[in-house]
Amino acid sequence: MSKTALNLSGVTKTYNAGTPAEIRVLRGLNLNVAAGEVVAMVAPSGSGKSTLLHIAGLLDTLDEGKVEIAGTDATGMKDKARTLLRRSTVGFVYQFHHLLPEFSASENIELPQRAAGVSASAARARAEELLATVGLSSRADHRPGELSGGEQQRVAFCRALANGPALLLADEPTGNLDPTTSDQVFEALMTLVRKTGMSALIATHNLELAARMDRMVRLEDGVIVEL
Ligand SMILES: Nc1ncnc2c1ncn2[C@@H]1O[C@H](COP(=O)(O)OP(=O)(O)OP(=O)(O)O)[C@@H](O)[C@H]1O
Numbered sequence: 001m002s003k004t005a006l007n008l009s010g011v012t013k014t015y016n017a018g019t020p021a022e023i024r025v026l027r028g029l030n031l032n033v034a035a036g037e038v039v040a041m042v043a044p045s046g047s048g049k050s051t052l053l054h055i056a057g058l059l060d061t062l063d064e065g066k067v068e069i070a071g072t073d074a075t076g077m078k079d080k081a082r083t084l085l086r087r088s089t090v091g092f093v094y095q096f097h098h099l100l101p102e103f104s105a106s107e108n109i110e111l112p113q114r115a116a117g118v119s120a121s122a123a124r125a126r127a128e129e130l131l132a133t134v135g136l137s138s139r140a141d142h143r144p145g146e147l148s149g150g151e152q153q154r155v156a157f158c159r160a161l162a163n164g165p166a167l168l169l170a171d172e173p174t175g176n177l178d179p180t181t182s183d184q185v186f187e188a189l190m191t192l193v194r195k196t197g198m199s200a201l202i203a204t205h206n207l208e209l210a211a212r213m214d215r216m217v218r219l220e221d222g223v224i225v226e227l
């Protein structure tokens with residue numbers, strides 16, 4: 001594995017560039033996430049957290065600077081190449097689980113693997129292994145609507161990690177949960193991340209959870225400040 005999971009350097013992003021209403025969200029931002037490192041990002045609302053996660057996850061383009069994922073420079077890539085790189089290297093987790101309601105927990109984890117060419121039996125085995133890691137073996141055949149909010153979110157983590165991405169990007173992954181559930185779900189996420197040895201950039205408002213990660217940074221005035 002490459003030594004750097006994510007490298008952003010000199011990244012700028014401006015919305016409505018050139019107009020009187022232009023918003024300079026990212027202003028020469030630098031951020032490095034090493035292989036196996038879990039970085040917490042605290043960011044005031046409106047500071048550009050989603051913009052940064054979208055650029056890091058190759059869902060959005062930058063104006064200037066460089067984005068490198070798992071050792072591959074994605075800066076000038078065409079759409080198709082960026083999509084392929086994203087699918088093979090990045091997993092996303094959001095505040096809401098976005099599971100498919102008509103499929104079981106296991107099927108939700110199997111589907112991205114099937115799309116990546118994994119056999120049905122191998123995909124099921126991997127789903128079972130991931131569900132066991134987060135304590136949900138007995139819920140494999142339940143649909144999302146039959147699971148609690150915390151359980152749904154744990155399934156969403158398993159889905160994000162199903163294809164073994166080098167980098168997990170999470171946007172307030174426990175933001176929708178009560179404090180006790182949030183704590184349990186965060187522990188489940190950390191167990192998964194540590195077990196797979198992947199890197200993660202996790203945006204959170206929860207300073208207690210942030211303090212339990214390897215490193216904490218703040219997004220402020222369009223740049224990253226180390227805490
Ligand atoms: N497509 C867009 N066009 C114009 N302005 C945008 C666009 N997307 C975001 N912005 C602006 O850029 C700034 C940063 O937005 P962003 O969504 O990245 O913030 P955020 O930190 O994720 O906020 P929150 O935590 O409230 O979701 C905001 O002022 C927002 O209004």
